[in-house]
Amino acid sequence: MSTVDKYFELVDQHQQKFIETLREVVAIPSVSSDASRRGEVVRMGEWLQARWEALGATCKRVDPGKQDLHGVELDLPPVILGQYGNDANKKTVLVYGHYDVQPALLEDGWDTDPFTLVEMADGRLVGRGSTDDKGPVLGWLLCAETHKQAGLDFPVNLKFCFEGMEESGSEGLDDIIVAEADKWFKGTDVVCISDNYWLGTSKPCLTHGLRGVSYFHLQIEGPGADLHSGVFGGTVHEPMIDLVHLLSTLVDPNGRIKVPGIYDQVMAETEEEQRSYEGLEFSHNALAGDLKRDIIIHSDERMTLKHRWRYPTLSIHGVEGAFYAPGDKTVIPARVRGKFSLRTVPNMEPARVAELVTQYLNAEFAKLGSKNVMKVIETHGGRWWYSSPNHPNFVAAARATERVYGVAPDLTREGGSIPVTLTFEENLGVNVLLLPMGAADDGAHSTNEKIDKRNYIQGIKLLGAYLHEIAVTDLTATTA
Amino acid sequence: MSTVDKYFELVDQHQQKFIETLREVVAIPSVSSDASRRGEVVRMGEWLQARWEALGATCKRVDPGKQDLHGVELDLPPVILGQYGNDANKKTVLVYGHYDVQPALLEDGWDTDPFTLVEMADGRLVGRGSTDDKGPVLGWLLCAETHKQAGLDFPVNLKFCFEGMEESGSEGLDDIIVAEADKWFKGTDVVCISDNYWLGTSKPCLTHGLRGVSYFHLQIEGPGADLHSGVFGGTVHEPMIDLVHLLSTLVDPNGRIKVPGIYDQVMAETEEEQRSYEGLEFSHNALAGDLKRDIIIHSDERMTLKHRWRYPTLSIHGVEGAFYAPGDKTVIPARVRGKFSLRTVPNMEPARVAELVTQYLNAEFAKLGSKNVMKVIETHGGRWWYSSPNHPNFVAAARATERVYGVAPDLTREGGSIPVTLTFEENLGVNVLLLPMGAADDGAHSTNEKIDKRNYIQGIKLLGAYLHEIAVTDLTATTA
Ligand SMILES: [Zn+2]
Ligand SMILES: [Zn+2]
Ligand SMILES: [Zn+2]
Ligand SMILES: [Zn+2]
Known part of the structure; x- marks a missing residue:
């Protein structure tokens, strides 16, 4: 029996234990946006560090400094850097994940306490952070523990x-990545991030x-008050x-951007x-169901996916400075200030988009x-990320997927941004490879967030299989 | 010397005393929108009632009931109804005013404490309520006291x-007017309201x-969340x-309403x-100065005045439900829900406007x-008010104005609404006649609200002269 098959067998044997470990970390309410929970976020980081150190990993806790959260000064939670194994004959894979979670309150509409993992009869493991991103973060740990x-x-490595x-x-992460690029991260051959989702559920x-995303404020100034x-009407x-x-004038009701030149790039x-x-x-059908209205x-x-992945789009988010409350005024x-943003795609350059x-708006x-004064302010210009799916890193992940799921993976892109990927x-x-563990319906930021037991257990196998595939892949092979 | 001339002489003699009385009432911070000031509002009403009763007037205090102010249940301040004199040979004039004021805080940018009346070297009497509407409300009282x-x-009467x-x-006023129309207000020959302002300053x-004003919410419903x-962009x-x-599509940047049929009425x-x-x-020039930008x-x-007074206009106030805070989201x-309103003029009917x-918006x-769902909701449809300036009530007021100021008054209309007029x-x-005491630059709802000493003193004369003119006017004369 190959090492990988032996690993798969062990994962199957330890299913219940792995679910218990997920239960243990879901019970730590590491909500990063809630000042009163900051201690729990730190506790979660320390839990991870202790567990990896017990396994023999070398860890470095980096404290990014202070944060001003709605007027309360708080210590930012630590970034836990680690190194597990240091064999010059092995390739080095860097994995990223996050141990904080979205807020969750029973009153928001959860069917069960959000910080108590509940295993449902239909296979859902329900709890805040189960899929985003505690399940995947545990995946790497449980894989290493099982091997050891x-x-x-x-x-x-x-x-x-x-x-x-x-x-x-x-907050604070980019600076650490830049600072550690030639230090802690030196020798990295490939990066893998498991923090997104399948396109569907199967x-x-x-x-x-x-x-990428370019965010604009369109400001119109009129009278002094x-x-x-x-x-005056x-x-x-x-x-x-x-x-x-x-x-x-920016976009028509069918989503076509009317700014000349935008599609040229x-x-x-x-x-x-x-x-x-x-x-x-x-x-x-499934999408319309999720939306509650078609x-x-x-x-x-395919056009829907293309407009999510490969075409620029423009959304209007709101207006600052106008009357926004219920009632009449x-x-x-x-x-x-009108707020709108463009989602940008290869090969658009943020500077050119802003220009x-x-x-166009000036014209x-x-x-x-009008005698008012207009100003366009670009508040953010973040670049898109695109990697060839033929890169050996992806080829290795595709082989691992076939081995676990018996099917060639879909090749997807996402409409949103995960800035750390580009960093x-x-x-x-x-x-950098994005290798999701959870499914489209996991409800990462919603009530009743879940990961299916199938995805969790097969996902633990998948992360391990991927590392084994990387070990035998020629990463210098030319991409097709 | 005629009674009116004698009255004018007395008003001139008592100028400083009248300013002291204004100081006394400005010092009562009767801010109706501030729950913590509700006691002061009531105190101001009681001050008025006591002063009129001391003069021999019969008063009736009507308490309109309860109010829910931001979750605090409060007693509404009383409406003070009064009758001064009851001579079957005299005409009966009903006057209306309000003894509450807008909020005011020194931190808002006042040069002096808002609730301490300050007499400036340039003649301004600065203090919250000085012109809106405590000065005019005192005018009627001081006129009666001086005569007595x-x-x-x-x-x-x-x-x-x-x-x-x-x-x-x-809140609560309309019901009282309806209920008292044939009771307390029975026998009224004309109404006079002094709660607006001159078109200019001289x-x-x-x-x-x-x-009038017709207020609309234009609601667009899309996805379930x-x-x-x-x-999804x-x-x-x-x-x-x-x-x-x-x-x-509602209005062009030059204020022209694009809803077909609106101008037909x-x-x-x-x-x-x-x-x-x-x-x-x-x-x-003066207007652009007030606006801080032309x-x-x-x-x-004349076109500006016509668009303020005699043409309908459409303003867009804001959006409910969209992102409105600073920053990016x-x-x-x-x-x-887009909020907009039309100001309506003779002979537009609110029901026809809504139709x-x-x-138009449906079309x-x-x-x-779009596959979203659109709905137009008319939240308010208040009618315009228009009175012939040739009515004897106006003719009497014009004569009184000439007597006090030596000049024929401008005949103005206003762009806004004073609903009680129509009620x-x-x-x-x-x-009903609107007979303003203050000037265009009084800053009724702003910092450093003032009434000029000239307007206050001449205004007290004007209200008295008007009552004397009414006494000798044939109110049944046909209006031209
Ligand atoms: Zn995540
Ligand atoms: Zn997330
Ligand atoms: Zn007023
Ligand atoms: Zn007012």
Whole structure:
């Protein structure tokens, strides 16, 4: 029996024990956005460090400093850096995960206490953090422990980076990655992150792309103070009227961006990409069900995925400075800021996007003939990430997936951003793979967050199988 | 010397005493929107009642019941009804005013303590309520007191209605007016309200029109919950995108309403009205200064006044349900409500306005091809008020103005609403006159609210002269 098969057998034998370990960490309410829970976040980080150290890993606790959380000064939770194994003949894999979780209250609509893991008859393991991201973070630990306890050779040198602030903007993390790139992270061959989800609920996937995001404030300044619409309505240029006119020029109701030049930068589709959409586990029926109303723009499922993954999109988020409360108020707001953002894709450059948006809005504003003052402010310009799914890191993960699930994984991209992906790639200069453990319906940030027992147990196998595949993969092979 | 001349002489002699009385009432911080000040509001009402009763008036205190102010249950302040004199040979004038004030804090930017009246070297009497509406409310009292103390015959029977909730929506007042129309208010010949302002700062005016207001919520419902723009941007119909498109179809940046049929109901201009705009004290220079930025749409001052007084206008106030805080948030709001209102003028009917707006928005929404659900909700439909300036009540007030100021008053209308005006007219079936005491720059709801000593003292004369003119006016004369 091969080492991998032996490992799989042990994982099956230890299922209940692994669920108990998940129960133990779900019970630590490590909510990073809640000042009163900060001690629990730290406790969770210390739990991980202690457990890895007991296994023989070398750990370094990095404290990123102070945070101002709604006026309360708090210590940021530690980033736990680790090194497990240091054999010059083995490859080195860096894994990232986060041990903090989203807030959760029974009153929010949970069926059970969010910090008590409950195993449902249908196989769901329900609890806050079960899938995001405690399950995957445990996956790496349980894999290493299982190998050690059974005397199986661990196939790679493992480095890890576990943070406790992911759900609160990863404050402090980037600086640590930059500082440690040539130190703690030196020698890393590839990176693997398990912190996203399958496209559907039955078929595993590898994720090789993320969109960037450029966020804008469109500010219109009019009078020195808010005005009364009875006195001034119809006699002065109203900032809100200018604003709705400008916002309506950005995008049509079918999501088509009207800013000239935006689509010029979009990477053309290859035949290989075209083929990759075939057989993906994705249905409009399921999507419409999740949305509670069928408000899907496109009739073709592939078009929906393309607009999520490979085309830029523009969303309007809200207005600052106008009347927003329930009820009626007859104010003419003096200064308003429309908030909108573009999701960006290969090969758009954030600076060029900001330039096109600003030029266009200046031209559109000039057409209005308004005497108000308009300003476009780019508040954030984060780049997209795209990796070839033919890179040996992905090929190894695909082989591991086939071995565990008996099926070739879907190749997916995501519409959102996981900024740490790009930070690792840019600072370490190595390939990064996103290898999800959970399914699309896990409800990561919702009530009744769960991971299916199948995904958890097979996921622990998958992470191990991936490390074994990396061990025998030529990472220098040219990508197709 | 006529009674009126004698009265004027006495007012001049008692100037300093009248300022002291204003100081006394400004010192009572009767802020109706502040639960902690409710006792002061009641105290102010009781002060008025006691002072009128000392003069021999019959008063009736009406307590309108309970109010829920931000979760605190409070007694509404009393409406003080009064009758001063009951001579069957005299006409009966009903006057209305309010003894509550807007909030004011030194930290808001006042140069002096808002509840301490300060007489400035330039003649300003600065203090919260000085012009809105304590000065005018005192005017009626001081007029009656001066007549009595000097043994001058009071020319009319005076009824009064002073409320303490005007700055907080006049809660409870309408029911009282309806209930007392044939009781306490029985026998009223005309109504006079002094609670608005001159068009400029030097020339007195009479006000004979107010606009109505129809308030709408334009609701767009999309998914069952807010969505993440990374995952869903560009693939679903976004309520905010539909909303900005619809709002932009309502009005152009120059204030022209685009709802078909809206202008059809607008009363045509007569030659008399055309003439009435000549010589009005109104300048764009002063207006632009007040606004701190010249955002005035029209180049002709008469057009600005016409769009304030005699044309409907449409303002956009804000959006409920979208992201409104500072900073960035990449949400797709699930359900949004755009808030807008139309100011309405003779001869628009609120029901017809709501019908036109709803039909138009339904048609425009259909053009968008969105799968979201749109609904137009009319939350308020208050009618305009318009009175002929040739009515004897106005003619009497014009004569009184000439006598005090030596100049014929401007005839003005206002862009906003004073709902009680229409309530009195409709329920008592008599003419209502708006006779302002203060000037355009008094800053009624702002920091450093003031009434000029000139306006206060001449205003006390004006209210008395008006009552004397009413006494000798044939109120049954046909209006031209
Ligand atoms: Zn996560
Ligand atoms: Zn998360
Ligand atoms: Zn007032
Ligand atoms: Zn007021």
